Amino acid sequence: MKPRHLIALIVLTLLGGPPAPGTDLFDPPQLAVSPSPAAETSLALDADETVIDTDVSPAGATVAALVRRAGGGQVLRFWTLDGTRPVADRPLPDGFTARALAWHPRGERLFLAGTQGGEQVIAQVAADPQSRRLETIYRSPQKIRRLMVGPRPFETGRDGAGNPVLAYRLFFGLKGADGRYAIRSITEDGRRGYQAIGPKGGFTRFADAAGPPSEIAADWALPLGFHPGGHLLLWEDQGHRFHVATYAGDHWAGTRDLLDNSLRGGSVTVTPNGLGLIQWQPGSTGVTVILDRGQRRSPQCAGHRFDGTPSSVPDGRGLVGVERTDSGLRLVYCPITVPLADVTNAWLFAQAPADRDLIERRGGLLRDLDLEQVYSLYESESYALDQEGGPTPARPYLVTTDIFWELLAAAYEGLFITTERHQSIPAFWDLVAAADRQFRTAAPASPWARVFATLAALRDPTSGAQDPEVALIQRAQGVAQSPALGIPLTYGELLPRGHYSADPEFQNYFKAFTYLTKLAPKGAPVAALQDLPSALRAAAARWVSPYRAFIAPSRAPLVWGDRGTLPAYARHPADQAALFPLSWGFDNEVLLATVFHPDWPEAEQITGPAGPRILPSALDLAAALGSPLASSLLRNELDRYPRLRPVLAELGQRHAAGTGGDLYNRWIDALAMQWAGDLKAPDQGDGALWQAKRLQTGLASWATLRHATVLVNERVAAEGGESGFENIVFSPPRGAVEPDPRTFEAIATLFDLLQALVDDSAGLLRGEMATEDGSELEPLRQAVSGRLHDTADQARRFKAMAERQDRGEGLSGADYEAIYHVARVAEHHFLVFKSLANKELALSNPDPMPKIADVAGDGPYLMAAVGRPMEWDQVVPFYGRRQLVKGAVYSFYEFASPRLLDDAAWRQMLGTQAHPAWIAPFVSRLGLPDGDPF
Template sequence: MISRYLSIAAHARCLLFALLTLAGPGMADDSIFHMAELPVQASPDAGSRWNLAAGEQVVDFDIWPDRPVVVALVRGADGSHRVREWRIGGSDATTLLDVGADLVPASITVHPLGKKLFLGGRSAEQSVILAASAADGWQLQRIHASDKPLRRLLVSPRPFVARYDAASGQPQLSYRLVFAERQADGNYSTRSVLEQGGRDYQIIGPAARYTELDDVDVQPTRNDVASAVPAAFHPGGHILLWQDAKGCFHKLPYAGMNWGEAAPVAGKPCGGSLTVTPNGVGLLHWNKGQPGVQLITEQGRKSTPLAAQFRFAGTPSSVADGKGVVGLVDEGTGQGLVYVPVQVPLHDVVNAWMYLEGADDERRFGSDSGLFRRLPHEQLYQLYDSENYSCGGYDSTTPTRPYLVTSDIFWELIGAAYEGIFIVNESQRGMPAFWIFAETAAADLAARQPDSPWAKAFAAIVPLRDPTAVLQGESALIAAAKGKAVSLATGEEFDYGELLPRGHYASDPQRAAYFKAVHYLTELAARREDTASLRQASAATKATAQRWIATYQPFIAPSRAPLVWGDGAAVPAYARHALAAPQVFPLSWGFDNEVLLSSVYHADWPKDEQIVGADGGRLLPSGLDLAAALGSGAARALLAEEFRRYPRLEPVIDTVARRRPAKSGSGEDLYQAWLQLLATQWSDAVHTPATATFGRELWQRKRLQTGLASWATLRHATTLVNERIAAQCGEGGFEAIVLRPPRGYVEPDAEFFAASARLFEQIEKSLQGLGDIGVDDPNQLGADGQAQRDGIARRLQATAQQARLFEAMARKQLRGEALSEADYEAILLIARVAEHHLLVFKSLSNKDLALSNPDPMMKIADVAGDGPLLMAAVGRPLEWDQVVPYFGRRAIVKGSVYSYYEFSAPAPLQDAQWRKQVDKQARPPWIDALISDKGLSCPAKAPF
């Protein structure tokens, strides 16, 4: 998809506002979701039986697709035939219609949409197929006749494009009836007609019975075999099972626009009958005289007996939700239909067959209702193009997995918007202001205290402004950013390796020089005791310092230290151990810093705050500490062993949690607002939908990982201006099939989507407060700069609207309400939001604001430590496959989520270094245990 946007940039060297003013993608007038999905009533948990009256016999039966009601074709003791309905669990049946004496019926099947059935039988000297529907008062109407015997009447689970309306050009859909026609030599031709009748053709069978149709551009595929009797359809509608002359079963796929090539069914079952479980995963093989049925799974490698307490007199049928089977029993004393609950894994998950790549996947979905899979992608949005086929869009003729809209998409957009505006503000206002300050301070200190370490330090950073300059002395050591050495400015050892540019600062020489200069000053100030001497600087120096610092204040939390250059913001109330030494820059001290600082060992702290165990002090914190302090019960559970190891850790986290700042409303900086949104993400007050299908433990761990990865993104963006804590210790076809459209789902975290919308609005408000980002003087408004700012503001507003749209969907789901066609369209097209908005926000980090391929999402930040460093990192995205409610049954949807890594390293890492090792890095065990070893085939492969 990115090629569309790159072409704009290539033709126009597009400035950001050129894309920001483009209209959003248009929606088609006709939704692919206009065909309603049948809600399915749950089948009983207990078995039951309907005993027929003396002399009555069941000729054939089927089960309605939306309710546990059997439709039985019954011959009475007097030879008359009736269609009767038995609601499973009841003791008797009601009559739906009487079959006239001129028809001898032999088979019955129901329509996939319910409220309609078909009968096959003999009338006079012909074989006939008749239809009856509730709309017509169950009056039988003939739709097909043949002079040859017919058997095994089926109806396709999905419709086909039978023709196009001449006036409107719109496709006319029809389900197809499939049956076997007996030839004079005893072999069979499997044929099909439309549900209204007509357009009869051979699907597979003897070559002599194949004839071409007159009114089509492309003929149906020839599949010549000696004999073929249809057995069953896969519930997806795209595979027909059939039986050869020897009684062995084969499969015939419908490849989008026409039939494909036949192949044996996995395991090569023969004899009896073969049907497909409603979840599409397994086969039910029945043989006369054998107990029950055999459930065949795992590509024919596994066979499991079901309902072995009965010997069925005919092919049993599955109820719609797969919870059990109904079979005919004939015990000599009379016939009866029995309902038998059976254990079919994921029985009611309608598309389970699309997600099971192995037995382990089946186990994970059964126990956890979901799993994660590794992805090779570099961006979250790439997964949301994975189900596109044909010309790059949705293809209704190919089995398609539905999408899951995750909170991670909006977290990534938040990160891109925050970081993009942060970078623009820093590049166009912060960096110029800093160099003015540095030059002013250097000249001022050279005049006031020429021999002081600070005068030498400022003199050393000024030459860094020109990355091409030949540097010497302290300036050269700073620029090299390697290892430890004695500083030529202070005479003390300094770790110049700390100055290695990280994050976006490594992408450009000017930004890298800025990082080194600023970090050098802040590191010196943190380690020296003479910073108070800088208070003697001139008013001009202080003014330039304050102007530089002011550019960052909307983005970062208050500092826990006083400022050299004048009165700064008050130390945050949650900061128990404020610093006394004044600093040259008010390094951000968010609530996360306080948590991380409090959860490691400090020798000079009060005893009740010392995190120490039998093996000594705790030297590095964990992101789990922050999550626990912000309300995550899942994080607390995962910290249980740490709590035992360090007895004071849990009470300390509890104490810090009570100091967590309340929301401060419009005056809240974006850093603290981000942390408040993390608290929403981790809140245990957010519950899963009112169903047992959504695995709570997996979802809570997913939410935990998502929040931690987002926090790593925040720390990555603010790596230069955030204080790091440390412990002390040290083509065309015949007929197009229309498969089930991919009705997706929204992660049911409505409060997150609502809060993220508010954060986008807060970012937009902060943007407006920065003045024109295109000029140095925020009081001047150039035309292009104004257009850029307004364009970014519109995109932020649009993203907030999208978040509210998905919030509304999440609330519908939590109330058990159905989503609208427009809702499903928005889910299907989520890639347009995830990619398009991300590209816009990511372009803000480019010097010319042009669109380009964004950097890979993998990023790393050092967040704690002063020796071994605690690294918090974002890796490649993971796929999240999750079982969700689906019209009375369940389905699996897939979405893209963050992956989070946490480990120690001896020195800082740049993003480029991290990306080289990310695929080898061990994941946190609490998430690794939920990851499948197999990726999904694309498109979904046949299960047998």
């Protein structure tokens, strides 16, 4: 096997393919939460009743209260906050006296701690008020105080087949013979108990674990509550000082003072969104919500005096507690105000006030990333259970259209480069050699003889080293008098840009191509090439023809005699024949029509009181294609240049009439889908971020298209392993899909077109590539066609998910797994497509994503650029609550430059380039928080 094939086989095997559907990674299903009432509500108790303890169902709406009657006996009372169900009592068995209760995190049962037959017991009961069965799971002669269940399961062992056994753990205070309490834990079936925090002599070791579950020593400890992440346990000592213990993956690793011991007395619990704390003080009115590590304190429920620690409802919008009134006790639900209250994982995204404000107003935010590829973000969360340091709570992913735009760009450019390398570049040099011979013999005095002699020398830099014209071409700088043509030429135009800058063969081709097609015609009459022998015209056709599948039709006749089809939208076709049919897509038409041309009809002259408009804006394209945001951002330009408004409107009408079926313009049409004004915005925030993100994504995708075609695109211008105890199991994050199904479909269709191009081009791709599973090799053309088909299928799969989300339908476990593993699709296919640009077809580190293209102007130049990927944090619905998800998106830049820039120069200046003014307000200056809000 050839080395490059062996490398490809190894890398593809390591990468793996898309995840197989139908796994049980996302079982059991996520618990849906009923929304809490917006207004206060209460339930009065009878005069002879006392409330011992309360807790709110993790599914919301239902409160369980342990009620003791004066005449004896206890009942478990179920109260529905929204009043949709009648209050229901469930009598507890005689002889059992409960003192604490806690809901199971799945909501189907409760745990009760109390006394029975002289023993301390913990029992479980079904949440159904009609059920009478009480099952004891734990007994102890020592007094039990408080009871809570950790919100995340633990891997407590292995079954006979070697699969992990998962169980939730109960935590409670257990009184020792010396009267001091320690925090103990048992599994939900009452087994595998250990001391979590307590005296040094009370720690437990297990034969199947290398270390103890905990060695956190304390003279006295009682549990207070868990952080919703499950890895932080709040506890108090005998002096009512508060502490927080941390579970480091597979054991309790240590403890520290909570907020530097700045809180004293009462109790402290964590807000359901994990951002802050709720402190209750006995005898005080209401509670205090504490945020920003104690810097922000907000009194809540000021009109209520709770008898004990109130319980948060799961969507974080209120508290349930017991209140004593003149007529007796009552259960009361009191709404509270907490930033991002119902965003379940707000603590992983928005601990800083500035970020919270952005998310609350906009529904999300953007962050700059120091990453080189879009797919890299989807490898940034640590989900594995066997990683060094143990698992950590992870942020869910958002599958964006940007992923598939970048895959499309990689596939398009890879096929484009392969076509150039194997077809167009050899044909070009054949044409140069033939034309050199022709003019040496037939017209040695023609300036074209000097042009083709120069190009022939350029192909062999050694033989042309003493040629002053070749030296100027190779230098590719500034303006100089041409020794060959005797006129000034802008040799700076020859600076290799786009993918041509990375490879010497392509650099030389870029310079030769541009010299022949752009510089030479300034000093050599093009008409002299029209009557060349048929063999030369055929050689030119072999050079030009491979490009036609990738670019739009030209607006100029071709000097070699094959004019092609003039695009219908081209209102001002070029009169002079060209040596190459430079692409004239609808974007070129927009950029041309929105700048000043003195010889155009007056209605089309873009000028105003301040003078003519010299450079267009990328926003012109988006506005012409229907972006309401782009139109609003151009408001000042529309006022400065009154004719710009009707010109843009007329361009929109021309686009609606159709642009043809070529691949280039189909890409432009797909961008119109990205910018469509009728797409429903997410029902989160004010929609402004969503619109700005869509505009930025489309413009960046357009910049990648122009980057790939920078040489063949006409640039317009205005004129003038086992190591611990039990792994804590964090639920695999259930992500989301960008709610833009039409763009996913438009991109999938572009992949279909690329696949058709490959299938119809028998000689385009030569060589072999590893199969999807990496087990063998297959013909390159077949392999690439299959990858293009698979990527289109993946785009349509996410399209279907976006449609279900829009309809308010739930996603399946297989859907969530596809989101969870989206990096496999993104990276795997991206590297395959990028390998097409490699001469050896080998998988290697691709160039960083930032790229730049000159799209208009003749100095200054309008530059359209893609920067590093950005992170998009967005609030999405989540089973009755909300959550934040993160996805990778493009960054886009547009600016005027006095000189042409290649990718290397752009990457050097990227750190100093400001975001466009219309995207900057949505960009956070902060990175993601470290996950510890205390």
